[in-house]
Amino acid sequence: MQLVFATNNGNKLKEVQSLIPEHIQLLSLKDIGCFEDVPETQLTIEGNAIQKAEYIKAQYGFDCFADDTGLEVEALDGEPGVYSARYAGEQRDAHDNMDKLLNKLSTKEDRSALFKTVVALHLNGELKTFTGICRGSISTTKSGDQGFGYDPIFKAMGYDKTFAEMSLDEKNAIGHRGKAVRLLVSFLINI
Structure with missing residues (x-):
């Protein structure tokens, strides 16, 4: 089976490739x-x-x-949500986005948040979606150099380190994208 993963984000591609079985050939947009x-x-x-x-x-x-993935912060009424990649502007800079979020949360006690990923599969003329959610909180400072996006400020519930302090395997095991992609893979291997 051959499938295109519709992303130009090399980090996302790497995360997803590690979860896809070898018999599925994954093609990038490139x-x-x-x-x-x-x-x-x-x-x-x-x-x-x-x-x-x-x-x-x-x-x-x-x-x-x-x-598509969004970070939803409880104290900010679900911001940045669907605008997560462009939260601080069209330049899509992860550090600008995190700085804006940390600044908006600086006076808030409630730092609970969730990451949500939805995967949409277009296969054999049919469309299916798979959703993964990871609940957690926003840290007060950036920490770690793994991952991408908001990973340096997101701590999954029950964990003391940010996604950016975890290995790819650790993050995929508990993360939103990993959950959604495992649902996708389960569907693909059962058709």
């Missing part, structure tokens, strides 16, 4: 000659994942899956 920005204009995480998968299927004809 592999299929897609160098444009895939649209993400929906108002929900689910909507963006579906939009990206449908775009690749319609424009390139490949069976594919796409994901």
Whole structure:
């Protein structure tokens, strides 16, 4: 089986490749000659994942899956949510995003948050979605140099270290994307 993972994010690709069985050949957007920005204009995480998968299927004809992820912080009414990648602006800078979030939380006691990933699979003319959620909290400072995005400030519930202080295997075992991708893989190996 051959599937396109609709992402230009090398970190996401690495995370997902480590979870996909060897009999599934994973292609990146680069592999299929897609160098444009895939649209993400929906108002929900689910909507963006579906939009990206449908775009690749319609424009390139490949069976594919796409994901979208958001960090939802309780004390900020779910911010940054669907705007997680662009929270501090269109430059999509992870450190700017974390700095803005930490600043907005500086006077808040409640630091609870969750990461949510939705994977949308477009396969054999059908669309299915898989959701992974990881609950935790936002730390007061950045820590760790693994991972990407908000990983240096997110601690999963029951853990004393941030995602950025964990190995890829540790993060995948408990993380939102790992949970969603394992649901995807379970579906793929049972069809």
